[in-house]
Amino acid sequence: MSAPFVHPAHEPVARAAAGFARAHADLVALRPEPLHLLARTRHEGRRTGLVSGGGAGHEPLHVGLLGPGLLDGAAPGLVFTSPHNRQVLEAGRSAAGPEGVVLVVKNYTGDVVNFRIAAERLRLEGVRVGEVLVDDDLATDSADNAAGRRGTAATVVVEKLLGAAADEGRGVDDLADLGARVAAASRSLAVASRAQTDPTTGEPAFALGPDELELGVGIHGERAERTVARPPLPDLVDDLVGQVLDALPAGGGDGLLVVVNGLGATTQLELYAVLEEVAEALGRRGAAVADALVGTYVAALDMHGFSVTLTALEPGWLDLWRAPSSSAALTRGSAPVVDAPWVGGGATAPAAAGGTDGAPAADGSVPEGASAPERTLRRWAGDVETAHGDLTRLDRLAGDGDFGDNVRGGLRRVVARLDADGPASRRSGADALAAAGEVFLDEVGGTSGPMVGLMLAELAAAAERAGGETAADDAAWRDGLRAGLAAVRRVGGAEPGDRTLVDALDPAVRALADGGSLADAAAAAAAGADATARVRARRGRAAYLGDRVVGTPDPGAVAMAMLLRAAAGDAGPGDAVAGLLAAGR
Structure with a gap:
């Protein structure tokens, strides 16, 4: 064909x-x-x-x-x-x-x-x-x-x-x-x-x-x-x-x-x-x-x-x-009609339409002076760029295959916005996270856009409360992820075990609440994402496929494990996340 x-x-x-x-x-x-x-x-x-x-x-x-x-x-x-x-x-x-x-x-x-x-x-x-x-x-x-x-x-x-x-x-x-x-x-x-x-x-x-x-x-x-x-x-x-x-x-x-x-x-x-x-x-x-x-x-x-x-x-x-x-x-x-008052002079000629995802690919590089949250975002963007095909395959097995495009497109826009905002040394971690949250909330569709946007907005608020210049601060991540998880559950209705990104976020939040490090949270998120391969979905489009999704992990949960791995840096569970992505091949 x-x-x-x-x-x-x-x-x-x-x-x-x-x-x-x-x-x-x-x-x-x-x-x-x-x-x-x-x-x-x-x-x-x-x-x-x-x-x-x-x-x-x-x-x-x-x-x-x-x-x-x-x-x-x-x-x-x-x-x-x-x-x-x-x-x-x-x-x-x-x-x-x-x-x-x-x-x-x-x-x-x-x-x-x-x-x-x-x-x-x-x-x-x-x-x-x-x-x-x-x-x-x-x-x-x-x-x-x-x-x-x-x-x-x-x-x-x-x-x-x-x-x-x-x-x-x-x-x-x-x-x-x-x-x-x-x-x-x-x-x-x-x-x-x-x-x-x-x-x-x-x-x-x-x-x-x-x-x-x-x-x-x-x-x-x-x-x-x-x-x-x-x-x-x-x-x-x-x-x-x-x-x-x-x-x-x-x-x-x-x-x-x-x-x-x-x-x-x-x-x-x-x-x-x-x-x-x-x-x-x-x-x-x-x-x-x-x-x-x-x-x-x-x-x-x-x-x-x-x-x-x-x-x-x-x-x-x-x-x-x-x-x-x-x-x-x-x-x-036919019916009697009038000009629609809501169109007016603000309507733009068709020829002026622009692209929906014109941002360049993210390579994961981190500029000098970047805060820890910005380093995390840029590393995550580079990892998702590399894993785009695997995330797409995972989502195609469980739905319509758009997740890889959505999350990659969102992170490309995040990196482009950070680059356009000037030197990283002028930007606090809270600012970087807030910008990322706005991009996902206002520019990325599907379920993934608003869910990721809500979580990033809560992380930004936690970083702001911590002074805006958080290093790899486990306490700020604990508070931000906990609030982000609550927002995602409140808006989307998903619970642990429903086979969604909640299944990676929830164990990560619990690991941090128990006094664990970001590396512990990343490992817990990877284990939670892996567990989604053994359950039927109850939320999202995968819920309509019954047992056909069993055997492959949920792509949203895998993406959250990738975020926690990026936050943990070299201590993140690289092999475990790589194994999750390989399940889509």
């Missing part, structure tokens, strides 16, 4: 957003820093803005749903990576109407964390904010999965109905309640016969035989818990429909809305054939189809597969579904 034309970690995501804005200049305006897009017009009755977002690679979601009757703002992240919270913050700030703004988020850990942080920041500015969580994926409906069901193609249904309701002039609370009810009334299930192309290797992200299917695949290319034999299409669709229909809550009464969604490489010919099979399968069960939507709306790059979404319609919802909308991907009828 040939290599793809773009690499997801770098410039092409921003360039693609610029190209989209250029192609649809009558509909959307681009703001490249931080990257988000806004609808140029709105329905004259709208008083509450609607904002959504998520990783690139799902197009036309979400940028293709910008316009009257749909969204006012969209924040795209890197491929299969949530936008960082500052993107959502700026989109929400710009899109908020007189009544406020509603944020629509798919239930993935990184999306939830970044949207939640953006919502808190908007509220601090006095903006009324409502939040709607879409969690329709039946394949991830398990009592063992603390992350909950993933958000997939029902997002299109939620955004269409909310857009029509917002055009009626409804407020934040009414829209948030409606969105929650629509999400609760929707379930989806996806199947794939070929994985998406890995943008790095040009090969399928996982292998399937000609007679195999991945039943329950995710829109980020996540594998299902099991691979199944490939049945004839009528049997496959009948099974999908039966499972989804059985999972719908009781109620509705106005029939079913059906969405047959392509995952990127499935032709319209195939999708219409699937719809016919869906309609017949529903008819055999006495279920009525009120309306249907067919096409690729929530892709997984170029995965060959499809999903089936059913929504049990409540009275009035069908009218909202059929209400006028105007966007690049979903246009129905």
Whole structure:
């Protein structure tokens, strides 16, 4: 298979957003820093803005749903990576109407964390904010999965109905309640016969035989818990429909809305054939189809597969579904519109879009006069640069493979910012850590960005309390890591044993609390990361893969072990961390 034309970690995501804005200049305006897009017009009755977002690679979601009757703002992240919270913050700030703004988020850990942080920041500015969580994926409906069901193609249904309701002039609370009810009334299930192309290797992200299917695949290319034999299409669709229909809550009464969604490489010919099979399968069960939507709306790059979404319609919802909308991907009828006041003169021309990760590689070198925390950051950046491929492989085995790009990109930006700030001798350790925390909080998406950013911010506060010029001070690390661990657990909800970076941080904090050195903490972090290879995940995207992740350590935990090793210097457990990274090979 040939290599793809773009690499997801770098410039092409921003360039693609610029190209989209250029192609649809009558509909959307681009703001490249931080990257988000806004609808140029709105329905004259709208008083509450609607904002959504998520990783690139799902197009036309979400940028293709910008316009009257749909969204006012969209924040795209890197491929299969949530936008960082500052993107959502700026989109929400710009899109908020007189009544406020509603944020629509798919239930993935990184999306939830970044949207939640953006919502808190908007509220601090006095903006009324409502939040709607879409969690329709039946394949991830398990009592063992603390992350909950993933958000997939029902997002299109939620955004269409909310857009029509917002055009009626409804407020934040009414829209948030409606969105929650629509999400609760929707379930989806996806199947794939070929994985998406890995943008790095040009090969399928996982292998399937000609007679195999991945039943329950995710829109980020996540594998299902099991691979199944490939049945004839009528049997496959009948099974999908039966499972989804059985999972719908009781109620509705106005029939079913059906969405047959392509995952990127499935032709319209195939999708219409699937719809016919869906309609017949529903008819055999006495279920009525009120309306249907067919096409690729929530892709997984170029995965060959499809999903089936059913929504049990409540009275009035069908009218909202059929209400006028105007966007690049979903246009129905026409409606009276006005220029969107939130676009104004601040919108930037598409040609001005910049890159998302243009910082140079970090070599781990340390300038003369650097404080101990800055030496740690620079060593960590160099180590992650070297281990990028291994971290990517570990994450690909447990999810979508974006972790290596995210943490490397963040640390590159940290080093670039430190270099731009002038001689290291003028900068305290607290300053270096604070700058690093700001970079990860405001510029790095996914789950890793805000989690690492919160931890670094707490380390900076501890260094500041210690005088700002801490050497390899075990007490400052003890206090900072303890506060950082608490913040990560508070925001992300993870506990020890859930197979996350908490499993490395928690033993490191306990080692320091027991009077151990940084070398002891580094060894404890490495042991904690190693232990993640022997448990099923309960948080993050790995939670959807069941036993398939057992045998390889969590990449976030490994990265935390690498940070503690960098802090401990030559005393760090180099062989142990190297062994963790080798598990991805």
